[in-house]
Amino acid sequence: xxxxxxxxxxxxxxxxxxxxxxxxxxxxxxxxxxxxxxxxxxxxxxxxxxxxxxxxxxxxxxxxxxxxxxxxxxxxxxxxxxxxxxxxxxxxxxxxxxxxxxxxxxxxxxxxxxxxxxxxxxxxxxxxxxxxxxxxxxxxxxxxxxxxxxxxxxxxxxxxxxxxxxxxxxxxxxxxxxxxxxxxxxxxxxxxxxxxxxxxxxxxxxxxxxxxxxxxxxxxxxxxxxxxxxxxxxxxxxxxxxxxxxxxxxxxxxxxxxxxxxxxxxxxxxxxxxxxxxxxxxxxxxxxxxxxxxxxxxxxxxxxxxxxxxxxxxxxxxxxxxxxxxxxxxxxxxxxxxxxxxxxxxxxxxxxxxx
Ligand SMILES: [Fe+2]
Numbered sequence: 001x002x003x004x005x006x007x008x009x010x011x012x013x014x015x016x017x018x019x020x021x022x023x024x025x026x027x028x029x030x031x032x033x034x035x036x037x038x039x040x041x042x043x044x045x046x047x048x049x050x051x052x053x054x055x056x057x058x059x060x061x062x063x064x065x066x067x068x069x070x071x072x073x074x075x076x077x078x079x080x081x082x083x084x085x086x087x088x089x090x091x092x093x094x095x096x097x098x099x100x101x102x103x104x105x106x107x108x109x110x111x112x113x114x115x116x117x118x119x120x121x122x123x124x125x126x127x128x129x130x131x132x133x134x135x136x137x138x139x140x141x142x143x144x145x146x147x148x149x150x151x152x153x154x155x156x157x158x159x160x161x162x163x164x165x166x167x168x169x170x171x172x173x174x175x176x177x178x179x180x181x182x183x184x185x186x187x188x189x190x191x192x193x194x195x196x197x198x199x200x201x202x203x204x205x206x207x208x209x210x211x212x213x214x215x216x217x218x219x220x221x222x223x224x225x226x227x228x229x230x231x232x233x234x235x236x237x238x239x240x241x242x243x244x245x246x247x248x249x250x251x252x253x254x255x256x257x258x259x260x261x262x263x264x265x266x267x268x269x270x271x272x273x274x275x276x277x278x279x280x281x282x283x284x285x286x287x288x289x290x291x292x293x294x295x296x297x298x299x300x301x302x303x304x305x306x307x308x309x310x311x312x313x314x315x316x317x318x319x320x321x322x323x324x325x326x327x328x329x330x331x332x333x334x335x336x337x338x339x340x341x342x343x344x345x346x347x348x349x350x351x352x353x354x355x
Pocket of ligand 1: 118150151203204205258281282283
């Protein structure tokens with residue numbers, strides 16, 4: 001085995017530079033080569049010194065050639081009127097962080113919080129949606145928090161149930177769903193004060209995107225995420241994307257999250273397992289379970305159950321579903337007071353007014 005070959009091996013496997021010549025020789029012999037001990041000694045000495053004959057310098061030269069080439073491309077682009085430096089700057093504007101109201105102190109949370117779950121846009125209940133917009137307009141100066149607790153988007157186009165088939169509305173695309181999501185979010189947030197704490201939790205439907213991207217072949221041609229497409233950072237939303245793990249805490253005691261358990265008595269199940277007050281959606285049912293000061297609130301959905309997107313559900317299952325949402329008041333001491341709003345045909349009453 002020639003000296004140059006041993007040096008090339010050492011550049012390829014730099015860990016062996018730390019070994020002695022005898023050990024290097026044994027290792028090369030185990031791979032079927034026949035190096036002399038002297039060549040191993042010289043190769044180690046020269047490679048450690050960074051000999052001018054080593055391939056490392058060859059690599060450096062290649063790197064330099066690449067840099068020279070890139071520099072020429074940049075100059076050429078500049079002559080053509082493009083600024084490649086600007087094009088390659090990171091897309092994330094760190095100033096966006098300033099727009100996001102992070103979990104405020106209890107004193108800044110004191111007031112009204114609107115909690116909405118399972119809107120399933122574009123299959124949301126348009127009458128209810130309109131009523132909630134009006135409610136927000138009526139109470140805008142009192143609203144300190146606006147919380148979307150999952151499945152705000154349906155992401156029908158990414159449903160694993162429909163792989164290889166058309167979506168439940170043939171022709172519906174992901175970009176159309178994102179567009180509808182942006183419109184619905186514009187409408188719901190248009191009257192919120194700039195310092196309103198806004199949170200967005202992924203539900204199992206937004207998680208369709210995460211599952212899609214976990215497939216290696218899909219990840220090679222990535223799709224835009226719900227967080228990016230809804231411009232949640234730009235809108236000032238504090239966003240969490242792990243639907244079965246994440247939650248936000250309202251005041252000192254009330255955890256809000258998408259919901260995990262689907263059993264008939266899911267409100268009790270959530271309290272039993274999580275040992276604290278909680279509010280969730282996910283089941284599309286409305287329930288409440290109270291034990292002393294601790295409460296578990298299942299707040300219903302904002303979806304239009306007659307939509308073809310829910311064609312998978314039996315009539316019996318849908319008969320248990322209910323449109324609704326929650327209004328939570330946070331007190332100075334961090335405690336909470338909950339109103340679960342139950343809707344009939346998309347209409348509801350709040351504060352004596354029909355919406
Ligand atoms: Fe859900």
